[in-house]
Amino acid sequence: MSTSAAALVRPLPFPAREAVRRDPAAQAYLLLRVAFTLAPILFGIDKFAHVLTNDWTRYLPTQFNDIRPGNAATAMHIVGPIEIVAGLVVAIAPRFGGLLVAGWLAGIIANLLLVGGYGDIALRDFGLLIGALALNRLATAHAQRAS
Numbered sequence: 559m560s561t562s563a564a565a566l567v568r569p570l571p572f573p574a575r576e577a578v579r580r581d582p583a584a585q586a587y588l589l590l591r592v593a594f595t596l597a598p599i600l601f602g603i604d605k606f607a608h609v610l611t612n613d614w615t616r617y618l619p620t621q622f623n624d625i626r627p628g629n630a631a632t633a634m635h636i637v638g639p640i641e642i643v644a645g646l647v648v649a650i651a652p653r654f655g656g657l658l659v660a661g662w663l664a665g666i667i668a669n670l671l672l673v674g675g676y677g678d679i680a681l682r683d684f685g686l687l688i689g690a691l692a693l694n695r696l697a698t699a700h701a702q703r704a705s
Contacts, residue, residue: 566654570701587696591652594659594693597686598645605638619672648693653701656694663687 572591573584604610614637615630626633644662648655667683670676 565701566657567651568653568701569650570652570697571704573700583696583699587652587693587700590656590689590693590696591648594652594656594690595645595649598641598648598659598662600645602638602641602643602645605634605641617670617673617676619669621672652697653694656690656692656697660687660690660694663690 573581573588577584578588601610605614608614614634618626618630618633622633627636641662644655644658647658663683663686667680667687670680670683
């Protein structure tokens with residue numbers, strides 16, 4: 559593993575309380591880190607709990623019926639734990655986690671465009687993708703200040 563790849567996955571501490579009080583960049587970094595930790599975890603849990611929607615399967619395009627294992631509900635039960643892990647990765651290694659969540663969101667956007675009729679959600683997820691990339695950049699800056 560190269561030095562830059564190792565740095566990408568190295569765990570990062572949260573910003574010091576004093577930095578969060580006075581530094582807007584530290585505040586933004588902390589806000590994005592917490593949001594992109596909690597959101598994927600909660601979405602992943604909801605694949606089983608069905609609080610946010612009672613039918614996650616409606617977001618799956620029929621084009622993937624032949625390549626996904628089992629039925630659409632099974633696919634969502636595979637997606638849920640992946641989203642939970644993505645949130646945990648953001649909590650521990652936000653530089654890598656930000657990129658991981660951005661890639662996941664890009665896949666969700668493509669998926670929603672294939673389904674059709676969910677352009678509004680795809681556009682919202684594009685905004686989230688930009689936020690995940692911003693988290694990566696802020697985490698990189700935080701890591702440089704911390705070292």
